[in-house]
Amino acid sequence: MRTDIATALPFPSQGTPRREAAARARVRLEPTRRGRLLVTVLAFVLGLLVAAAVLLSVDLPAMAGTESEQPLTVTVETGDTLWGYADQYAPEGMSAQEFVAQARLHNQLPTGRITAGQEIQLPVLGGETR
Known part of the structure; x- marks a missing residue:
């Protein structure tokens, strides 16, 4: 019968070392191409809604x-x-x-x-x- 030796890895500690915490604080998240497109589309739609609300609330014939x-x-x-x-x-x-x-x-x-x-x-x- 053959037996192999397995290596047991220790559980990670609850507190992260200071170097890792400092490195993670400097990590900069950047949106993906899809995320940038989504933000752009949402901003455009919001702009259209604001413009429509302004046009509906302003009396244009009186201004003309x-x-x-x-x-x-x-x-x-x-x-x-x-x-x-x-x-x-x-x-x-x-x-x-x-x-x-x-x-x-x-x-x-x-x-x-x-x-x-x-x-x-x-x-x-x-x-x-x-």
Whole structure:
């Protein structure tokens, strides 16, 4: 009959030696790629929820202004020009040149020429017309 000798290991002590405790205190845990992705997704969803709550609680039409600040749609008649509309519809404090530039930008006009029958939107920016 054959008998082998087994080595018995001692049980670990309850208190860890000071060197091991100091080494463990310096261990820095870093999240895995999946963990970083999860934190990013959670932050994004939380941001969306906060944005939705703010949008639902704020009265946006009151912040946007009144109906008079909306562009004015005009059908061009024979002899009308953007400069003539600037004299008639430009708000106080806005030059005719600024008004024509805004009207061209708003209607995506390559030049300042307009033709009879064309519908254009004239900018009315936060004020009364002349």
